[in-house]
Each structure stands twice: as C-alpha cells, then as structure tokens.
Amino acid sequence: MTFAYFERMYDLLKKVETEEADAIEKAVELMVDATEKKQSIFAFGASHAGILTQELFYRAGGMMTINPIFGKEVQLDVEPVTRTSHMERLVGYGTAIANQTSFSEGDVLIVHSVSGRNPVTIELAMEAQKKGVHTISITNLEYSKSVSSRHPSGKNLYEYSDVVIDNHGDVGDAACDIEGLEQKVGPSSTVIGATIVNTIVVETVQRLVERGMEKPPIFYSANLDGGDALNRELFEQYKDSIHYRF
Numbered sequence: 001m002t003f004a005y006f007e008r009m010y011d012l013l014k015k016v017e018t019e020e021a022d023a024i025e026k027a028v029e030l031m032v033d034a035t036e037k038k039q040s041i042f043a044f045g046a047s048h049a050g051i052l053t054q055e056l057f058y059r060a061g062g063m064m065t066i067n068p069i070f071g072k073e074v075q076l077d078v079e080p081v082t083r084t085s086h087m088e089r090l091v092g093y094g095t096a097i098a099n100q101t102s103f104s105e106g107d108v109l110i111v112h113s114v115s116g117r118n119p120v121t122i123e124l125a126m127e128a129q130k131k132g133v134h135t136i137s138i139t140n141l142e143y144s145k146s147v148s149s150r151h152p153s154g155k156n157l158y159e160y161s162d163v164v165i166d167n168h169g170d171v172g173d174a175a176c177d178i179e180g181l182e183q184k185v186g187p188s189s190t191v192i193g194a195t196i197v198n199t200i201v202v203e204t205v206q207r208l209v210e211r212g213m214e215k216p217p218i219f220y221s222a223n224l225d226g227g228d229a230l231n232r233e234l235f236e237q238y239k240d241s242i243h244y245r246f
Contacts, residue, residue, distance in 0.1 A: 004176045004177075004186075005175070005176055005186045008175045008176055008186070008188065009175075009188065009191050009192070012167070012168055012169065012175070012188055012192050013191075013192065013195060015168045016165075016166070016167065016168055016192060016195070016196065019166070019168065020165050020166055020168075020196070023163055023164060023165045023166075024165060024196065024199060024200060024203070025203075026162075026163045027110075027136045027163050027165065027200050028200055028203045028204050028207060030108050030134045030136065030162070030163065031063075031108060031200060031201075031204040032204050032207045032208060032211075034065075034106065034107065034108045034134075035063070035065060035204065035208060035213075035216070035217065036208070036211070036213070037106060038065075038238060038240060038241050039065075039104065039106045039107045039108065039241060040065060040067055040102070040103075040104065040107045040108075040241045040242070040243060041063065041065050041066045041067065041107065041108045041109075041110070041241075042066070042067045042068075042069055042101065042103070042107065042108070042109045042110070042128075042133075043056045043057070043066055043067070043068055043069065043109075043110040043111075043112075043197075044068075044069040044071070044097075044109070044110070044111050044112070044121065044124055045111065045112035045113065045121070046071060046074035046084065046087075046088040046113065046118065046120050046121060047074055047075075047076060047084040047085070047088060048076070048187075048189070048190065049112040049113050049114060049121075049189070049193075050070070050071075050074065050075065050076075050112075051190050051193075051194075052110075052112045052138070052190070052193045052194060052197055053068045053069065053070070053112070054068070055194050055197060055198070056068070056110070056197055056201070057244075058219065058244075059219060060219050060220065060221035060222070060227075061201075061218060061219065061221075062201060062218065062219050063201055063204070063205070063216075063217055063218055063219075064217040064218065064219055064231075064234055064235065064238055064241075064242060065217045065238055065241040065242060066110075066201075067242065067243045067244055068244065069097060069101055069124070071087070071093070071097050071120065073087035073093070074087050074088050074120060087120065088118040088119070088120040088121070089118050089119060089120075089150050090119065090120070091119045091123075091151065091152060092119075092123070093119065093120050093123070094119055094120040094121060094122060094123025094124040094126075094127070095123045095124075095126075095127055097120070097123075097124055098123065098124050098126075098127030098128060099127070101124075101128075102243050103127075103128055103131045103133050104131070104132075104133075105131060105132030105133070106132060106133075106134075107128075107131075107132075107133045107134070108133065108134045108135075108136065109124070109125065109128045109133050109134070109135045109136065110136045110137075110138070110197065110200075111124060111125050111135060111136070111137045111138070111157060111161070112137075112138045112139075112189075112193055113137070113138075113139055113157050114139060114140050114143060114167070114169065114173050114189045115139075115140070115143050115144055115147055115156075116137065116139040116140075116143075116144035116156040116157030116158055117144065117147050117148065117149050117150050117151075117156050117157075118150050118151075119150055119151045121137075121157050122149070122151045122153065122155065122156065122157050122160060123151070125137065125157055125160040125161060126153075126160050129160060129162075134162045134163075135160065135161045135162050135163070136161065136162065136163045136165065136200075137157050137158055137160075137161035137163070137164050137165065138165045138167060138193050138196055138197070139156075139157055139158055139164065139165075139166065139167065140166060140167050140168070140169050140171070140173070140189070141158060141164070141166045142166075142168075142171060143169070143170075143171045143172070143173075144156045144157065144158055146171055165196055167188070167189055167192045167193055167196065168192070169187075169188040169189055169192060170184060170188070172184065173187040173188060173189050174186055174187050174188075175187065175188040205218060215233075215234060215237070217234050217237070217238045217241070218234075219231055219234075231246075232246075
C-alpha cells in the first residue's frame with residue numbers, strides 16, 4: 001500500500017535536495033561564519049510558517065544561538081485565529097517587530113513565508129538588511145511570483161533576501177489531489193521546511209567541528225544525565241549571542 005502524502009513528500013524532498021543544494025550551501029556558510037564570530041542567528045515566521053521557528057528553538061540537537069522572534073499577534077493561539085491573517089498583512093507591524101529585535105551587523109535572519117507576499121515578513125527582512133543582517137528566506141518561488149505583494153514596495157520576500165531556498169511546493173501549499181475534490185489537501189511547507197532548516201543546522205555543526213570547534217553551541221537533551229550542566233556551560237560561552245532567557 002502506498003500513501004499519497006508520503007509519495008508527494010518523497011518527491012519534493014528529493015527535488016529540494018537536488019535543486020536547492022547551492023542555496024543551502026550558501027545558508028550554511030552564513031551560519032558557520034556567524035557562529036565562529038559569535039554573532040546571533042534569528043528565525044521568524046507568521047502563523048503556520050512560524051512552526052519552523054519553534055522547530056529551531058530550544059531543541060535537543062539544535063543550535064543555542066538561534067533566537068526565536070515570536071510576533072504575538074501572528075501566533076496560532078490568538079483568538080479569533082483569523083486575527084493572524086489580519087496582522088501579517090498590516091503594514092508597519094513587521095517594522096515594529098524588527099525595531100524590537102536586537103539585530104547587529106553580521107547576524108543572520110532565517111525567515112519562512114510560503115507566499116512571501118505579506119508585509120510582516122517583508123518588512124522584517126527589509127529592516128534586517130538595513131542593519132547589515134544576512135537574510136535567508138525559505139519560500140515557494142512559483143507561488144510567490146504568481147501573486148502580488150501586499151506591501152507598498154511592491155516586492156515579495158525573496159526580493160529582500162541574500163539567500164533564497166525554494167520549497168518547491170504547490171501554489172497554495174496543499175499538495176495532494178483527491179478525486180472528485182477541487183481543493184488539494186495536505187500542506188507540504190512544514191515537512192519540507194523543517195527538513196531544510198535541520199539540514200542547515202546539521203551541515204553547519206559538521207563544518208564547525210571540521211574547522212576545529214570542539215564544543216559547538218548545540219543543546220544537549222535535558223533528559224540525559226549531565227545534559228543540564230553541559231547546556232549551562234555552553235550558554236555561558238555563547239551568552240552574548242543569545243537573546244532569550246535561559
């Protein structure tokens with residue numbers, strides 16, 4: 001027996017691995033350079049796109065120096081949930097978030113937006129670039145180029161990014177056809193996006209070790225003996241790159 005969603009994800013993952021290898025490599029280089037210089041790394045996404053920010057944050061085997069940007073108005077626990085759509089389209093909200101984020105020149109920002117058309121992510125990338133922050137966007141280029149920007153600049157997220165990684169999903173994100181149903185089901189962006197960001201993390205840590213870093217800033221599981229002590233030790237070493245309470 002085969003499952004349509006599994007098959008579609010296999011196909012997309014292979015496509016991304018093949019066609020986005022150069023972009024992923026550039027993202028890894030930015031992450032390695034930032035980590036060696038003890039710069040900060042930030043991650044942001046609105047609504048479901050923000051799931052990747054949670055994936056990257058405070059995770060065993062993840063990087064300590066990845067700082068989440070949680071725009072409270074675009075989190076899925078707000079009520080009514082349609083408020084997230086209103087707020088991600090609100091011009092100026094992304095700028096306000098950027099102004100409250102401790103960006104420094106040489107930092108890295110990972111931004112996830114499938115359509116790339118809404119002001120909140122566009123403005124965050126714009127403002128980050130103004131401050132000399134390297135921006136990595138994970139988006140769907142076919143989707144983004146098929147829709148108009150909702151920002152006064154007329155540009156979409158990929159146009160304010162130093163590195164663009166295409167998730168190669170379907171326009172609209174849902175990936176599987178159901179016979180007799182017009183609307184596709186099964187969004188692909190979370191599975192593909194999580195694979196992309198974890199690939200970047202793994203490759204970054206691999207390069208850091210190859211270049212002589214004995215203790216990269218990665219979280220040890222708090223449920224393993226000695227994990228808490230190791231995490232505290234690394235936190236002290238990299239605390240200038242970390243902007244969340246530990």
